[in-house]
Amino acid sequence: MTDNSQHILTVSQLTADIKRILERGIPRSWVQGEVSNLTLHSSGHIYFTLKDAATQVRCVMFRSNAQHLLVLPQDGMQVIVQGDVTVFERAGQYQLNVQQLQVAGQGELALAFERLKKKLAGEGLFDEARKRSLPRFPKAIGIVTSPTGAAIRDIIKVARRRWPGIELVLYPVQVQGAGAARQIADAIAAFNEHGAVDLLIVGRGGGSIEDLWAFNEEATARAIFDSKIPVVSAVGHEVDYTIADFVADVRAPTPSAAAEICLPDAREVASQLDDSLARLANALTGLADNYAGRLRALRNSYGMGRLADLCGQKQQQLDWLAERMAQQAKGFLRERRHAVERLGSALTALDPSGVLSRGYSICRDAKGRTIRTAKTLKTGDAVMAQFSEGRAVLNVKKAMP
Amino acid sequence: MKRQKQAAFKFEQALARVEQIVEKMESGEIELDQALALYREGTELMAKCREALQQVQRSITRLTRDGDGRLRTEEQSTEA
Structure with missing residues (x-):
């Protein structure tokens, strides 16, 4: 034990010294490495380890910074972070307090995309056999998108043009940034709980691959897969393919196209109805003509002629019979008259006078x-x-x- | 009330029935009184379809979850 107690530090004092030296001595820096041990905490903070072949550093990205992320880091992803070295005093560990995080080039995003695609394909999320057909005449459509984006405006415009009576139900969500995928997944679940729509349109308007990234995340994909209501994906432009597109029952190239796919054109249906009505009237007229024709043919047929002839014959026979009866009646009457006359003379004979x-x-x-x-x-x-x-x-x- | 009325009438079924009636009528293999009954049924269904086509919605519904996790709906006009 030393006699100079002034030089004995507590652990806390030592850690505080280290913290001061590190935090003041190392300026804010950009660091590149591979993400591992990633934890997305429910608080919104992100924890991970950044490593290279030789070593590693703990990183934390607090919610206030993480919420601006377009693309969430994933294990195995090469990223470049900007951060300050800090010391987590409880653990006595130094760490990077990450301010910004970027995926290290488009290649990394493509890799992440392929990784998730392969994994979900392996689990059968993209199987064509499980994809449902859309109802031909939906009464209500649920929409999962941003309440302020171009997508919702386009969908409303096209839907109302095609089928003015359609009921539209919007579950407003953030469509980009960390947490967007979670919101989209929750919205899809909410519609399934709500149950009052016949199909769902899930999407957003165009943007960079980072802007669209929420639709390449596992949470979104799984929610679409779990939906009991058929889902139409409508993300970005024609050329944009997302994981959501692979899981959805139907992929629409754009939000406007989604509304077209989901709804028949009322004018076409109206003209189809006109056509049906004309066919119905024609059929009825045709049927009536047909019956009239059959009636005419019957009247002119040999059978009917025979019948008429038979009637004539019978009529004649009847006339003849009537004639004969009249004659017979006359004869009978004459006879009676004679009989009466005879009786009269007989009676005369009996008169006493x-x-x-x-x-x-x-x-x-x-x-x-x-x-x-x-x-x-x-x-x-x-x-x-x-x-x-x-x-x-x-x-x-x-x-x- | 509006929803109940709509639920009772299924557009797709009505249209399918109309198609069926037209085909049956066009086949000609039908008694005249049956034809008249089908014609009446067909025209009534078509009138209902047309009524559905003429409906216009002027609002959309917003579905959200409140702080207690309960779903809420709210009508929102979409009139320009």
């Missing part, structure tokens, strides 16, 4: 009853005899029954 005129007479008793037998007569009875002309009262002298 006829008998009296031939010399017979009728005797009646006191009560006027015709006497048909002598048995009821007694001597002295008075009877009335009627002659053809006049009557006489006679007395019975003797009855001889």
